[in-house]
Amino acid sequence: MFEMIRRVFKIAGNSRGKIVAGIVYNILKSFFNGFMMFGVFWILLHLDGLSPVVIGQSFGVIMCSVLGRFFFQWMYDRTMSGSGYDIFRDYRLEIGDRLKQAPMGYFSEQNLGTIQAMLTTTISDLEGYSMLAIEQMTSGVAMAVLMSVMMFLFSPVIAGLSLVGLALGMLVLRWVRLRAAQYAPIYQEAQEHLVGKVMEYIRGISVLRSFSKGEEGQREVRTAFQKKWDADYGQEKATAGVLRFYGLTFKLMSCVLIAAAALLYLAGQISLPYCLTFLFCAFTVYSDLETMGNSAFLSKKINTELDRLEEVTDIPKMDTNSEKLVVSHYDISLEHISFGYGDRRVIHDILLEIPEHTTCAIVGPSGSGKTTLCNLIARFWDVQEGIVRIGGKNVRNYTADSVLEHISMVFQNVYLFHDSVENNIRFGRSEATHEEVVAAAKRACCHDFILTLPDGYDTIIGEGGSTFSGGEKQRISIARAILKDAPIIILDEATSSVDPENEQALLSAIQELTKDKTLISIAHRLSTVRNADQIIVIDHGRIIQRGTHEELLSIDGMYRRFLSLRTEAAGWHL
Numbered sequence: 258m259f260e261m262i263r264r265v266f267k268i269a270g271n272s273r274g275k276i277v278a279g280i281v282y283n284i285l286k287s288f289f290n291g292f293m294m295f296g297v298f299w300i301l302l303h304l305d306g307l308s309p310v311v312i313g314q315s316f317g318v319i320m321c322s323v324l325g326r327f328f329f330q331w332m333y334d335r336t337m338s339g340s341g342y343d344i345f346r347d348y349r350l351e352i353g354d355r356l357k358q359a360p361m362g363y364f365s366e367q368n369l370g371t372i373q374a375m376l377t378t379t380i381s382d383l384e385g386y387s388m389l390a391i392e393q394m395t396s397g398v399a400m401a402v403l404m405s406v407m408m409f410l411f412s413p414v415i416a417g418l419s420l421v422g423l424a425l426g427m428l429v430l431r432w433v434r435l436r437a438a439q440y441a442p443i444y445q446e447a448q449e450h451l452v453g454k455v456m457e458y459i460r461g462i463s464v465l466r467s468f469s470k471g472e473e474g475q476r477e478v479r480t481a482f483q484k485k486w487d488a489d490y491g492q493e494k495a496t497a498g499v500l501r502f503y504g505l506t507f508k509l510m511s512c513v514l515i516a517a518a519a520l521l522y523l524a525g526q527i528s529l530p531y532c533l534t535f536l537f538c539a540f541t542v543y544s545d546l547e548t549m550g551n552s553a554f555l556s557k558k559i560n561t562e563l564d565r566l567e568e569v570t571d572i573p574k575m576d577t578n579s580e581k582l583v584v585s586h587y588d589i590s591l592e593h594i595s596f597g598y599g600d601r602r603v604i605h606d607i608l609l610e611i612p613e614h615t616t617c618a619i620v621g622p623s624g625s626g627k628t629t630l631c632n633l634i635a636r637f638w639d640v641q642e643g644i645v646r647i648g649g650k651n652v653r654n655y656t657a658d659s660v661l662e663h664i665s666m667v668f669q670n671v672y673l674f675h676d677s678v679e680n681n682i683r684f685g686r687s688e689a690t691h692e693e694v695v696a697a698a699k700r701a702c703c704h705d706f707i708l709t710l711p712d713g714y715d716t717i718i719g720e721g722g723s724t725f726s727g728g729e730k731q732r733i734s735i736a737r738a739i740l741k742d743a744p745i746i747i748l749d750e751a752t753s754s755v756d757p758e759n760e761q762a763l764l765s766a767i768q769e770l771t772k773d774k775t776l777i778s779i780a781h782r783l784s785t786v787r788n789a790d791q792i793i794v795i796d797h798g799r800i801i802q803r804g805t806h807e808e809l810l811s812i813d814g815m816y817r818r819f820l821s822l823r824t825e826a827a828g829w830h831l
């Protein structure tokens with residue numbers, strides 16, 4: 258049980274002092290609570306010759322006990338209220354920092370569901386009950402120790418019996434913990450499963466509907482809800498009964514203490530005041546220990562949640578070095594780089610030079626490694642062999658953020674944030690003025706269509722950009738990149754054809770964006786390929802051809818075949 262306190266303490270950061278102070282106040286509160294017994298004892302001891310002085314003394318002790326208890330409870334509340342939220346707010350922020358430094362590979366679909374479950378439900382649970390568990394546990398133990406010591410001063414036999422009760426209670430508590438250990442992981446798993454399924458259902462709802470599988474998707478979510486209900490119910494059922502036993506043990510032991518006190522009095526071993534004091538204490542001795550049953554269960558649950566939290570937040574780190582990349586030129590060189598996802602190699606020994614202000618078009622079949630190659634240049638992942646250099650410097654030695662400051666990436670699947678059009682464009686450079694945003698939008702050929710929106714630049718975009726067409730989204734993302742004005746552009750051209758008017762606007766936007774830049778383009782348009790300074794053809798993660806359009810066209814190889822296929826498919830004219 259104390260393992261849980263140790264672990265919460267470990268992640269408590271700046272709140273550690275508060276936890277220690279809270280525990281001390283809690284112990285003092287229990288001490289004052291137990292102190293009341295002396296006031297009662299004092300009156301009982303002087304029953305034969307009760308005087309106002311004795312009553313006053315006794316009253317003083319009882320008042321002292323009540324006020325002391327009140328004071329330390331108040332101090333405890335003052336110190337500890339909100340501590341759970343402080344600790345886990347800091348912990349959330351820490352996870353946020355670690356996520357920023359994680360390689361992109363970490364953000365797999367499976368991880369996203371789990372991370373979401375951890376950052377929301379699991380941490381909310383911990384915020385809510387970790388401090389409560391600490392409070393219940395410390396007062397339970399403090400009260401039990403204190404009462405046992407005090408009883409020992411009055412009668413070793415009664416003290417011995419109360420310790421037997423304590424030992425029995427601990428045995429039942431072990432049983433509670435075993436039950437909790439059995440159910441806590443099931444509950445945790447059901448919780449994560451539910452969050453994952455709900456997220457998947459919401460994300461994939463359009464696909465599910467278009468394939469008339471909405472009902473099927475719902476069924477999975479319903480099953481996940483049922484599984485969660487089973488876990489909740491199972492946990493409740495398994496532990497509630499045992500917790501009743503735990504309470505019963507102490508009640509029975511209180512009866513034994515009463516009987517023992519009466520018998521000792523009958524046998525002339527203790528006097529009446531002692532006997533009456535024991536009768537008075539028989540039920541209070543275990544009161545705090547009874548509530549400790551809940552905390553035993555909670556502590557097991559908290560430990561399981563902390564295990565899971567540690568597992569999930571053991572995030573691989575890319576930036577072990579905090580130096581920023583500063584370069585004087587923007588030549589890019591890939592020196593024999595190789596890379597794989599897990600054990601699966603997808604990039605093999607690539608050697609490539611892209612001089613500053615030149616364009617390099619990458620072509621190749623689907624799955625050949627084009628996107629992966631671009632992501633390695635942007636340091637979304639680190640290469641496993643070889644070196645990626647920008648301006649002659651190994652990107653691995655600099656922070657991922659600083660590498661990306663020099664690069665603008667325009668993806669096929671554009672993600673727009675649920676915010677105004679203006680802020681989505683300003684994302685490229687947060688300090689840009691409205692005029693600069695408009696100028697970028699004009700250059701990206703999206704100013705006119707933005708003006709037709711209900712609130713112009715203030716129009717709020719649906720999450721992910723759901724309220725815009727593919728071409729419009731891509732032009733807004735180009736405006737973003739124009740505003741950023743990074744010297745290196747990585748462009749993943751749209752494969753799907755857009756209507757001619759949009760296509761023309763898109764091409765003009767791309768031309769504006771890429772003027773005087775170093776451009777790496779996953780090319781799907783003939784114009785991009787034909788005008789590139791160099792073209793590389795990738796197959797199965799290897800460069801199998803390189804050269805200009807004319808050079809590659811003159812040899813029989815994948816490029817020529819690829820081009821003739823595209824000619825047929827997309828109506829290209831060579």
Ligand SMILES: Nc1ncnc2c1ncn2[C@@H]1O[C@H](COP(=O)(O)OP(=O)(O)OP(=O)(O)O)[C@@H](O)[C@H]1O
Binds near residue numbers: 603627629630
């Ligand atoms: N995050 C990932 N985890 C595991 N494997 C991946 C991941 N991303 C891509 N792959 C695999 O790596 C290989 C190269 O993928 P990549 O996306 O780089 O190809 P591509 O040439 O860009 O394909 P396309 O033209 O279809 O976009 C593929 O076999 C793909 O399945």
